[in-house]
Amino acid sequence: MEKTIPGSTAPSGTLDLRVWVRLLDCAKIIEKRLRRNFEDQFSTTLPRFDILATLDRAPDGLRMGELSRALLVSNGNVTAIVRQLQEQGLVSSYTDPEDARSAIVSLTPNGRVQFAALAEAHHGWVREALADFPEDSQRQLLALLTQLKTSIL
């Protein structure tokens, strides 16, 4: 399986494997940094922020299923995190009047205020992480990642 072409400069591995490993490495490095910042500076976590961010874009609230699909996580997972945010008074939920199976979750006014601070800090950390990565490269990378995302559907 590992044919290494004698004259090639290939460091190791096939192209697709190397792409995947690098992709995962970059994501992990940045994610780890963000997680630590959230913990150190706000005593919260990235998953909680993700939920707040998703709700912030939905003025009328979202059902649990919409949340879990948007965040690419399982249903049961959202249940637990939303409950914590509820206990902190950042989100509220009520039964969907049109379908009693669903609960509709939305940010509380206080949650919206708290989230604004988190979002600003978050953006700063991301900007900082990518500060040494040229804007032009960012544009190319974004285009390629967008292409990749649709190709892996």
Next chain:
Amino acid sequence: MEKTIPGSTAPSGTLDLRVWVRLLDCAKIIEKRLRRNFEDQFSTTLPRFDILATLDRAPDGLRMGELSRALLVSNGNVTAIVRQLQEQGLVSSYTDPEDARSAIVSLTPNGRVQFAALAEAHHGWVREALADFPEDSQRQLLALLTQLKTSIL
């Protein structure tokens, strides 16, 4: 603030945030697929595979600390996973003769055999995931990700 809901076409957001969100999305999608394949077809997990893969590249074995640094995970985490692999007879460990604080972990012959099968399947899954993403784009993406990784170090 602005992340893009996976399903939506929302263009909003600053460049750096959009790069980060797409990067994370792609990584999560592929990672989730790999995890499920490992579970379904081999009853194992991606972290265990990662450790085996790292050890496979180190004929003389590695210390726990080297493993955790290579994998970007914490020390205590490696301890637990290595113990499981040990119970399955895939890896063995012995005290470093030159430094009794360290344990040196290496693949057993059986571990090497098992890993070969896992690696082949893993490569197949990655190839399949990237099948619709053109080779030329892969090359560009790899170059950009390599540049990104060094810029965020």
Next chain:
DNA sequence: GAAAGAAACTTTATGCCTGCAGGAATCGAC
């Protein structure tokens, strides 16, 4: 309108991951 089926959500079991506390071994400065 009642039973069968599907859908939305929660619960449970299991596993990874981090940070931190703690024990054992090593290293360094006397």
Next chain:
DNA sequence: GTCGATTCCTGCAGGCATAAAGTTTCTTTC
């Protein structure tokens, strides 16, 4: 030597993730 600091690893609590099973609530079919 020996005391103190550092290094390497393990143990543990807490949080996030999944899959699978269980509840409640529609929806469909007759």
